Amino acid sequence: MTPIITAFARSPDRGQGLARDMRVRWALEEVGQAYDTRLLSFDEMKQPAHLALHPFGQIPTYQEGDLALFESGAILLHVAQRHPGLLPEEANARARAIMWIFASLNTVEPPIAEWEQAAYLERDRPWHQARLPLLEKRIRDRLEQLSRPFGEADWLDGTFSAGDLLMVSVLRRPEGSGMLETFPNLRAYVARGKARPAYRRAFEAQRAVFTASQG
Numbered sequence: 289m290t291p292i293i294t295a296f297a298r299s300p301d302r303g304q305g306l307a308r309d310m311r312v313r314w315a316l317e318e319v320g321q322a323y324d325t326r327l328l329s330f331d332e333m334k335q336p337a338h339l340a341l342h343p344f345g346q347i348p349t350y351q352e353g354d355l356a357l358f359e360s361g362a363i364l365l366h367v368a369q370r371h372p373g374l375l376p377e378e379a380n381a382r383a384r385a386i387m388w389i390f391a392s393l394n395t396v397e398p399p400i401a402e403w404e405q406a407a408y409l410e411r412d413r414p415w416h417q418a419r420l421p422l423l424e425k426r427i428r429d430r431l432e433q434l435s436r437p438f439g440e441a442d443w444l445d446g447t448f449s450a451g452d453l454l455m456v457s458v459l460r461r462p463e464g465s466g467m468l469e470t471f472p473n474l475r476a477y478v479a480r481g482k483a484r485p486a487y488r489r490a491f492e493a494q495r496a497v498f499t500a501s502q503g
Protein backbone atom coordinates (compact mmCIF):
# COMPACT_ATOMS: atom_id res chain seq x y z
CA MET A 289 0.00 0.00 0.00
CA THR A 290 1.53 3.33 -1.07
CA PRO A 291 1.44 5.84 1.81
CA ILE A 292 -0.02 9.29 1.22
CA ILE A 293 1.48 12.33 2.92
CA THR A 294 0.18 15.89 3.03
CA ALA A 295 2.20 19.00 2.25
CA PHE A 296 1.65 22.69 1.55
CA ALA A 297 0.28 23.44 -1.92
CA ARG A 298 2.24 26.70 -1.63
CA SER A 299 4.92 26.49 1.00
CA PRO A 300 5.74 29.88 2.51
CA ASP A 301 9.43 28.94 2.26
CA ARG A 302 9.20 28.99 -1.56
CA GLY A 303 10.64 25.52 -2.04
CA GLN A 304 13.52 25.68 0.44
CA GLY A 305 12.37 22.42 2.04
CA LEU A 306 11.96 23.90 5.53
CA ALA A 307 8.38 22.71 6.11
CA ARG A 308 8.02 19.45 7.99
CA ASP A 309 6.84 17.33 5.07
CA MET A 310 10.49 17.45 3.95
CA ARG A 311 11.69 15.21 6.80
CA VAL A 312 8.96 12.66 6.04
CA ARG A 313 9.82 12.67 2.34
CA TRP A 314 13.50 12.25 3.23
CA ALA A 315 12.76 9.27 5.52
CA LEU A 316 10.65 7.57 2.85
CA GLU A 317 13.39 8.12 0.29
CA GLU A 318 16.03 6.70 2.67
CA VAL A 319 14.10 3.45 3.04
CA GLY A 320 13.09 3.28 -0.63
CA GLN A 321 9.36 3.55 0.03
CA ALA A 322 7.38 5.25 -2.76
CA TYR A 323 4.70 7.68 -1.62
CA ASP A 324 1.95 9.92 -2.93
CA THR A 325 1.47 13.53 -1.87
CA ARG A 326 -1.79 15.38 -1.27
CA LEU A 327 -1.30 19.13 -1.42
CA LEU A 328 -3.36 21.45 0.76
CA SER A 329 -3.99 25.18 0.92
CA PHE A 330 -4.00 26.87 4.34
CA ASP A 331 -7.77 27.04 4.07
CA GLU A 332 -8.12 23.31 3.33
CA MET A 333 -5.92 22.50 6.33
CA LYS A 334 -8.57 24.03 8.61
CA GLN A 335 -11.55 22.22 7.03
CA PRO A 336 -13.26 19.22 8.70
CA ALA A 337 -11.88 16.71 6.19
CA HIS A 338 -8.30 17.52 7.17
CA LEU A 339 -9.08 18.15 10.84
CA ALA A 340 -10.32 14.57 11.01
CA LEU A 341 -6.77 13.52 10.16
CA HIS A 342 -4.91 16.23 12.05
CA PRO A 343 -6.62 17.86 15.04
CA PHE A 344 -4.31 20.89 14.86
CA GLY A 345 -4.97 21.50 11.16
CA GLN A 346 -1.35 21.18 10.06
CA ILE A 347 0.89 19.26 7.69
CA PRO A 348 2.36 16.68 7.47
CA THR A 349 0.02 13.74 7.86
CA TYR A 350 0.61 10.15 6.80
CA GLN A 351 -1.98 7.62 5.67
CA GLU A 352 -1.27 4.00 4.95
CA GLY A 353 -4.30 1.75 4.59
CA ASP A 354 -6.37 2.31 7.71
CA LEU A 355 -3.48 3.91 9.63
CA ALA A 356 -3.55 7.71 9.86
CA LEU A 357 -0.77 9.60 11.66
CA PHE A 358 0.14 13.21 12.34
CA GLU A 359 3.30 14.64 14.01
CA SER A 360 6.43 14.39 11.91
CA GLY A 361 8.35 12.62 14.72
CA ALA A 362 5.71 9.91 15.08
CA ILE A 363 5.58 9.45 11.31
CA LEU A 364 9.35 9.15 11.13
CA LEU A 365 9.47 6.65 13.95
CA HIS A 366 6.77 4.59 12.25
CA VAL A 367 8.66 4.58 8.93
CA ALA A 368 11.93 3.76 10.70
CA GLN A 369 10.37 0.87 12.62
CA ARG A 370 8.61 -0.54 9.58
CA HIS A 371 11.61 -0.52 7.23
CA PRO A 372 15.28 -1.33 7.72
CA GLY A 373 17.84 1.45 7.31
CA LEU A 374 16.95 4.20 9.78
CA LEU A 375 17.32 2.49 13.16
CA PRO A 376 20.18 0.19 14.22
CA GLU A 377 19.35 -3.46 14.90
CA GLU A 378 21.34 -3.63 18.16
CA ALA A 379 19.00 -2.77 21.05
CA ASN A 380 21.09 -0.14 22.84
CA ALA A 381 22.11 1.62 19.64
CA ARG A 382 18.45 1.61 18.59
CA ALA A 383 17.41 3.17 21.91
CA ARG A 384 20.08 5.87 21.48
CA ALA A 385 18.91 6.65 17.93
CA ILE A 386 15.37 7.12 19.30
CA MET A 387 16.83 9.32 22.05
CA TRP A 388 18.30 11.57 19.32
CA ILE A 389 14.90 11.76 17.60
CA PHE A 390 13.45 13.14 20.83
CA ALA A 391 16.44 15.40 21.48
CA SER A 392 16.04 16.93 18.02
CA LEU A 393 12.32 17.52 18.48
CA ASN A 394 12.09 18.35 22.18
CA THR A 395 15.36 20.09 22.98
CA VAL A 396 16.88 21.56 19.82
CA GLU A 397 13.86 22.41 17.67
CA PRO A 398 11.78 24.43 20.22
CA PRO A 399 14.10 27.45 20.54
CA ILE A 400 14.59 27.45 16.75
CA ALA A 401 10.83 27.31 16.11
CA GLU A 402 10.26 30.11 18.65
CA TRP A 403 12.82 32.31 16.88
CA GLU A 404 11.24 31.60 13.46
CA GLN A 405 7.75 32.38 14.72
CA ALA A 406 8.99 35.64 16.22
CA ALA A 407 10.22 36.61 12.76
CA TYR A 408 6.84 35.79 11.14
CA LEU A 409 4.41 36.92 13.80
CA GLU A 410 6.07 39.49 16.03
CA ARG A 411 8.10 41.59 13.65
CA ASP A 412 5.85 44.65 14.09
CA ARG A 413 5.66 44.47 17.90
CA PRO A 414 7.54 47.24 19.72
CA TRP A 415 9.49 44.69 21.80
CA HIS A 416 10.54 42.47 18.85
CA GLN A 417 14.06 43.84 18.43
CA ALA A 418 14.68 43.72 22.18
CA ARG A 419 13.56 40.06 22.37
CA LEU A 420 15.62 38.79 19.44
CA PRO A 421 19.00 38.56 21.22
CA LEU A 422 17.39 36.43 23.94
CA LEU A 423 15.85 34.05 21.39
CA GLU A 424 19.14 33.82 19.49
CA LYS A 425 21.11 33.16 22.67
CA ARG A 426 18.87 30.17 23.44
CA ILE A 427 19.67 28.73 20.02
CA ARG A 428 23.41 29.44 20.27
CA ASP A 429 23.50 27.77 23.69
CA ARG A 430 21.89 24.62 22.29
CA LEU A 431 24.21 24.57 19.28
CA GLU A 432 27.23 25.00 21.55
CA GLN A 433 26.04 22.14 23.77
CA LEU A 434 25.58 19.92 20.73
CA SER A 435 28.78 20.98 18.97
CA ARG A 436 31.20 20.28 21.82
CA PRO A 437 30.59 16.53 22.31
CA PHE A 438 29.86 16.03 18.59
CA GLY A 439 33.44 17.00 17.74
CA GLU A 440 34.50 15.79 14.30
CA ALA A 441 32.12 12.83 14.13
CA ASP A 442 30.20 12.14 10.93
CA TRP A 443 26.91 11.27 12.67
CA LEU A 444 25.47 11.50 16.16
CA ASP A 445 26.10 7.89 17.15
CA GLY A 446 28.22 6.00 14.66
CA THR A 447 26.10 5.30 11.62
CA PHE A 448 23.43 7.53 10.06
CA SER A 449 20.03 7.05 11.70
CA ALA A 450 16.58 8.61 11.97
CA GLY A 451 18.09 10.70 14.81
CA ASP A 452 20.49 12.30 12.32
CA LEU A 453 17.72 12.77 9.77
CA LEU A 454 15.73 14.79 12.29
CA MET A 455 18.69 16.67 13.75
CA VAL A 456 19.90 17.74 10.30
CA SER A 457 16.32 18.75 9.38
CA VAL A 458 16.12 20.90 12.52
CA LEU A 459 19.60 22.43 12.14
CA ARG A 460 18.83 23.42 8.55
CA ARG A 461 16.31 25.95 9.78
CA PRO A 462 18.76 28.57 11.13
CA GLU A 463 21.11 28.09 8.14
CA GLY A 464 22.32 31.41 6.81
CA SER A 465 21.49 33.27 10.04
CA GLY A 466 25.12 33.14 11.18
CA MET A 467 24.20 30.98 14.19
CA LEU A 468 24.87 27.58 12.62
CA GLU A 469 27.87 28.99 10.78
CA THR A 470 29.61 29.69 14.13
CA PHE A 471 29.98 25.92 14.54
CA PRO A 472 31.94 24.49 11.57
CA ASN A 473 31.44 20.90 12.73
CA LEU A 474 27.64 21.31 12.80
CA ARG A 475 27.67 23.13 9.48
CA ALA A 476 29.65 20.22 7.98
CA TYR A 477 27.21 17.76 9.59
CA VAL A 478 24.25 19.49 7.94
CA ALA A 479 26.11 19.55 4.60
CA ARG A 480 26.78 15.79 4.98
CA GLY A 481 23.06 15.14 5.52
CA LYS A 482 22.09 17.32 2.57
CA ALA A 483 24.53 15.46 0.32
CA ARG A 484 22.74 12.15 0.81
CA PRO A 485 21.00 11.01 -2.40
CA ALA A 486 17.75 10.42 -0.49
CA TYR A 487 17.83 13.99 0.82
CA ARG A 488 18.41 15.32 -2.71
CA ARG A 489 15.46 13.35 -4.09
CA ALA A 490 13.18 14.55 -1.29
CA PHE A 491 14.33 18.14 -1.73
CA GLU A 492 13.69 18.06 -5.49
CA ALA A 493 10.21 16.55 -4.95
CA GLN A 494 9.10 19.34 -2.63
CA ARG A 495 10.79 21.96 -4.81
CA ALA A 496 8.85 20.70 -7.84
CA VAL A 497 5.63 21.49 -5.94
CA PHE A 498 6.73 25.08 -5.49
CA THR A 499 7.86 25.39 -9.11
CA ALA A 500 4.52 24.04 -10.36
CA SER A 501 2.62 26.45 -8.09
CA GLN A 502 4.37 29.35 -9.84
CA GLY A 503 3.45 28.17 -13.28
Ligand code: GTB
Nearest residue numbers: 299300301306307308345346347348358359360361
Ligand atom coordinates in the same frame (compact mmCIF):
# COMPACT_ATOMS: atom_id res chain seq x y z
N1 GTB B 1 4.79 19.24 15.69
C1 GTB B 1 4.24 19.17 14.35
C2 GTB B 1 5.04 18.17 13.51
O1 GTB B 1 6.24 17.96 13.81
O2 GTB B 1 4.49 17.57 12.58
C3 GTB B 1 4.31 20.59 13.76
C4 GTB B 1 3.67 20.64 12.41
C5 GTB B 1 3.74 22.06 11.85
O3 GTB B 1 4.22 23.01 12.49
N2 GTB B 1 3.27 22.19 10.61
C6 GTB B 1 3.29 23.48 9.94
C7 GTB B 1 1.88 23.87 9.55
O4 GTB B 1 1.12 23.04 9.12
C8 GTB B 1 4.15 23.38 8.67
S1 GTB B 1 5.85 23.02 9.05
N3 GTB B 1 1.56 25.14 9.72
C9 GTB B 1 0.30 25.68 9.33
C10 GTB B 1 -0.57 26.00 10.50
O5 GTB B 1 -0.23 25.67 11.67
O6 GTB B 1 -1.63 26.59 10.25
C11 GTB B 1 6.36 24.59 9.87
C12 GTB B 1 6.98 25.51 8.88
C13 GTB B 1 6.20 26.31 8.09
C14 GTB B 1 6.80 27.19 7.19
C15 GTB B 1 8.17 27.25 7.12
N4 GTB B 1 8.79 28.16 6.21
O7 GTB B 1 8.10 28.80 5.43
O8 GTB B 1 10.02 28.31 6.26
C16 GTB B 1 8.96 26.44 7.92
C17 GTB B 1 8.36 25.56 8.81
